[in-house]
Amino acid sequence: xxxxxxxxGKKLVWVLITLIFAFLLNFILPRMMPGDPVAxxxxxxxxxxxxxxxxxxxxxxxxxxxGTNKPLLxxxxxxxxxxxxxxxxxxxxxxxxxxxxxxxxxLWWTLVLQLPAIIIGWLIGNILGALAAYLKGGYDxxxxxxSIFASGMPAFGMAVILLVIFGVKLxxxxxSGGYGFDMIPNFSxxxxxxxxxxxxxxxxxxxxxxxxxxxxxxxSMSIYELNADYVKYSRFMGIKDSKIIRYVFRNxxxxxxxxxxxxxxxxxxxxxxxxxxxxxxxxxxxxLNGIMGQDYPLISAxxxxxxxxxxxxxxxxxxxxxxxxxxxxxxxxx
Amino acid sequence: xxxxLQQVFHSPKFVVGxxxxxxxxxxxxxxxxxxxxxxLAIIAQGTFFEPGIxxxxxxxxxxxxxxxxxxxxxxxxxxxxxxxxxxxxxKEWLLxxxxxxxxxxxxxxxxxxDQWVNNYDRTKQVPGMTYAKQRYYQRLDASLEGILATExxxxxxxxxxxxxLEETGTVAQSDYANISQVPNVxxxxxxxDNFGRDVLTELISATGTSLLIGLVAGLIATTIGLILGLMxxxxxxxxxxxxxxxxxIFTVIPTFVLLILISYSIGQEKRGAVTIAVVIGFTSWVWTxxxxxxxxxxxxxxxxxxLSKLSGHPIALIIFxxxxxxxxSYVIMALILQISSAILAEAGLSxxxxxxxxxxxxxxxxxxxxxxxxxxxILGKWWxxxxxxxxxxxxxxxxxxMNTGLDQVYNPALRE
Numbered sequence: 001x002x003x004x005x006x007x008x009g010k011k012l013v014w015v016l017i018t019l020i021f022a023f024l025l026n027f028i029l030p031r032m033m034p035g036d037p038v039a040x041x042x043x044x045x046x047x048x049x050x051x052x053x054x055x056x057x058x059x060x061x062x063x064x065x066x067g068t069n070k071p072l073l074x075x076x077x078x079x080x081x082x083x084x085x086x087x088x089x090x091x092x093x094x095x096x097x098x099x100x101x102x103x104x105x106x107l108w109w110t111l112v113l114q115l116p117a118i119i120i121g122w123l124i125g126n127i128l129g130a131l132a133a134y135l136k137g138g139y140d141x142x143x144x145x146x147s148i149f150a151s152g153m154p155a156f157g158m159a160v161i162l163l164v165i166f167g168v169k170l171x172x173x174x175x176s177g178g179y180g181f182d183m184i185p186n187f188s189x190x191x192x193x194x195x196x197x198x199x200x201x202x203x204x205x206x207x208x209x210x211x212x213x214x215x216x217x218x219x220s221m222s223i224y225e226l227n228a229d230y231v232k233y234s235r236f237m238g239i240k241d242s243k244i245i246r247y248v249f250r251n252x253x254x255x256x257x258x259x260x261x262x263x264x265x266x267x268x269x270x271x272x273x274x275x276x277x278x279x280x281x282x283x284x285x286x287x288l289n290g291i292m293g294q295d296y297p298l299i300s301a302x303x304x305x306x307x308x309x310x311x312x313x314x315x316x317x318x319x320x321x322x323x324x325x326x327x328x329x330x331x332x333x334x
Numbered sequence: 335x336x337x338x339l340q341q342v343f344h345s346p347k348f349v350v351g352x353x354x355x356x357x358x359x360x361x362x363x364x365x366x367x368x369x370x371x372x373x374l375a376i377i378a379q380g381t382f383f384e385p386g387i388x389x390x391x392x393x394x395x396x397x398x399x400x401x402x403x404x405x406x407x408x409x410x411x412x413x414x415x416x417x418x419x420x421x422x423x424x425k426e427w428l429l430x431x432x433x434x435x436x437x438x439x440x441x442x443x444x445x446x447x448d449q450w451v452n453n454y455d456r457t458k459q460v461p462g463m464t465y466a467k468q469r470y471y472q473r474l475d476a477s478l479e480g481i482l483a484t485e486x487x488x489x490x491x492x493x494x495x496x497x498x499l500e501e502t503g504t505v506a507q508s509d510y511a512n513i514s515q516v517p518n519v520x521x522x523x524x525x526x527d528n529f530g531r532d533v534l535t536e537l538i539s540a541t542g543t544s545l546l547i548g549l550v551a552g553l554i555a556t557t558i559g560l561i562l563g564l565m566x567x568x569x570x571x572x573x574x575x576x577x578x579x580x581x582x583i584f585t586v587i588p589t590f591v592l593l594i595l596i597s598y599s600i601g602q603e604k605r606g607a608v609t610i611a612v613v614i615g616f617t618s619w620v621w622t623x624x625x626x627x628x629x630x631x632x633x634x635x636x637x638x639x640x641l642s643k644l645s646g647h648p649i650a651l652i653i654f655x656x657x658x659x660x661x662x663s664y665v666i667m668a669l670i671l672q673i674s675s676a677i678l679a680e681a682g683l684s685x686x687x688x689x690x691x692x693x694x695x696x697x698x699x700x701x702x703x704x705x706x707x708x709x710x711x712i713l714g715k716w717w718x719x720x721x722x723x724x725x726x727x728x729x730x731x732x733x734x735x736m737n738t739g740l741d742q743v744y745n746p747a748l749r750e
Contacts (some may be wrong), residue, residue, distance in 0.1 A: 014582060014586075015586075017583065018582070018583050018586045018587060021583050021587065022587050025587070025592070025595065026595065029595040029596060029598075029599045030595065030598060030599055032599045144738075145735070148731060148734045148735055148738060149727065149731045151734065152674065152678075152727055152730030152731045152733070152734045153723075153726075153727045153730070153731075154678050154681050154682065154723070154726055154727070154730075155682075156681070156682070156685055156702065157702075157723035157726060157727060160706075160711050160719060160723060161720075161723065163711060164711050164714075164716070168711065168712060168714065175712060216738070220741075262585060265586070265587070265588030265589060265590065265591075266588070266589065266590065268588060268590070269588055269589070269590025269591070269682065270590075270678075270682065272590070273682045273685050273686065276685060276686070276706075277685075277706065287594070287686065288686055288687065291594075291598065291686055291687050291688060292687060296598070299594070299595070299598060300595070303591045303594055303595055306588060306590075306591050307587055307588060307591050310586070310587075310588045310591075311586060311587075314586055
């Protein structure tokens with residue numbers, strides 16, 4: 001158990017260091033933007049006002065409110081304070097709502113959409129890839145180019161194609177939103193059904209893309225393992241094929257798990273754009289609104305949440321990996 | 335070198351990928367030589383014109399007429415205005431008007447038109463019919479006027495002095511114009527987009543820009559990754575620790591988030607295509623650095639490198655002659671992957687509204703962004719978005735295919 005503690009401790013330290021870096025980047029980068037975001041929202045708020053001094057005082061009031069007139073260090077303290085409160089400051093574009101409130105609901109939509117999609121896509125992809133390596137022949141020849149094509153396809157491209165075929169042409173599924181636009185979220189069957197129906201297209205567009213990439217990786221890994229000496233030796237020993245296969249795929253699976261930990265950030269990025277195509281009320285759509293509304297508290301909070309999500313997922317996978325791969329424990333207890 | 339190339343071109347995957355990529359590249363280079371139109375010039379008044387050959391009507395009337403007697407001309411002319419849907423709609427109206435169903439035969443054009451002309455009244459209110467539907471019937475009625483006529487039409491011009499119309503000629507129903515004699519014919523193979531621009535010309539130019547973005551970003555990322563990887567791997571010690579510290583951090587922070595933050599911080603005004611490429615390049619070197627470092631570490635203690643060291647060769651020479659050739663194939667594969675993921679990254683950024691500024695050059699991502707904003711996918715204007723998706727997918731498919739082919743050549747374990 002001591003070996004594990006060391007392994008997890010090391011991983012945890014890395015997560016924390018990365019998190020601090022992410023905080024800093026999130027704070028600094030948007031503030032390097034040329035132009036004055038407060039001027040933009042003042043302009044919006046003072047439309048029709050003619051008196052320059054009135055505009056001036058509104059501007060100053062906003063500056064005071066958002067803290068943009070203070071030195072960077074004070075702003076940083078303010079940023080940390082807002083973070084600790086969990087409200088991330090006040091949104092520019094949806095003033096006076098706090099950013100935390102804007103993000104609260106969209107975070108759940110994204111989590112419920114992307115987490116299952118990535119896991120299921122990863123599972124199906126690995127099974128298909130392993131089958132391709134094992135069966136070879138026609139199945140492999142058909143699956144490989146398809147997988148390469150799917151993994152090269154941008155997530156939004158797949159989203160648009162599914163949307164046009166199943167949403168517009170066949171009219172099986174609705175084309176936008178997270179639930180019927182005429183509904184109020186509640187726990188009735190009608191609402192849940194509406195959510196499920198709206199879920200289908202975004203979900204499958206993410207799953208299909210992930211299947212492609214994972215199938216390619218798993219196929220290569222399985223071919224490596226199938227050609228390994230221990231497989232040949234086991235065959236000489238007359239061990240049953242089904243038993244060998246189990247070892248082979250367990251070994252091939254390990255790099256795939258690390259691969260998932262490293263690729264999850266990219267996957268989430270692609271999936272966020274797919275959300276936008278479907279106007280799904282998740283973080284991707286919120287991010288788009290933030291960008292359109294020049295709302296940097298919203299943007300920086302969204303990117304921070306995405307980073308934290310990805311970091312947590314990576315950490316979780318690494319913990320899991322530590323338990324699955326016996327070599328980790330062996331290496332640490334030396 | 336020659337042998338390696340031969341081997342590479344024996345891999346069917348590489349050859350197919352290479353052929354697709356070359357086809358796209360050739361199209362980008364050759365097309366502008368023939369069509370010298372500005373890719374962003376607005377030529378159409380209105381949005382989303384369908385793909386097709388656009389013949390100038392004025393010129394067609396003015397070009398020499400040829401008389402052709404074709405049997406099915408009249409039938410086609412009627413079918414063009416009176417399709418199955420229109421016949422159904424007419425039947426619906428007539429039924430609502432009180433004409434018994436067994437008297438209406440929608441396959442008998444003459445009888446149907448007769449009933450329509452005798453019964454349709456544009457002012458009549460049919461109970462339960464929406465206003466839009468009423469307007470539709472009014473338009474249908476107007477378009478059907480003279481559909482069964484067999485005479486030609488008279489062309490008249492206005493006399494500038496008196497303002498009266500004077501007959502200048504007639505066009506008979508059997509008159510044809512030879513399309514090669516009509517001076518103004520424009521082929522819009524992919525129609526026009528939401529701003530009224532020729533989609534094909536725009537697409538070719540956008541593909542060129544996107545490939546350029548991919549290349550610039552890929553080269554930057556690969557160069558940074560290669561240098562850092564070499565330094566960390568070969569020098570080891572403190573350099574290795576520092577490089578690995580940053581590499582570890584940037585592997586976990588999602589690149590996409592960094593891209594969004596940086597692109598946003600640059601501001602709309604300063605975001606050109608090359609700027610975006612540089613930003614993508616500077617955020618995606620991590621993978622190459624990691625991989626190069628791992629390779630260099632395994633090479634560092636090989637005999638031939640030790641021999642070079644003992645012979646007192648300078649570090650630069652050792653790196654160029656004893657290390658780089660061994661990792662060259664790997665670096666090229668990494669470069670190809672970087673190019674394809676940079677093209678995808680640009681597209682993703684553009685959809686978010688963080689792509690290159692929109693006034694200078696089109697990119698594949700921007701075209702997609704415009705099509706999405708104007709809801710081309712909902713409106714069924716496939717030519718505005720589908721070719722763009724296919725182009726992006728084909729570019730990255732061909733690059734990935736080349737990469738898989740190379741992998742099989744250089745990686746004996748993967749050979750079939």
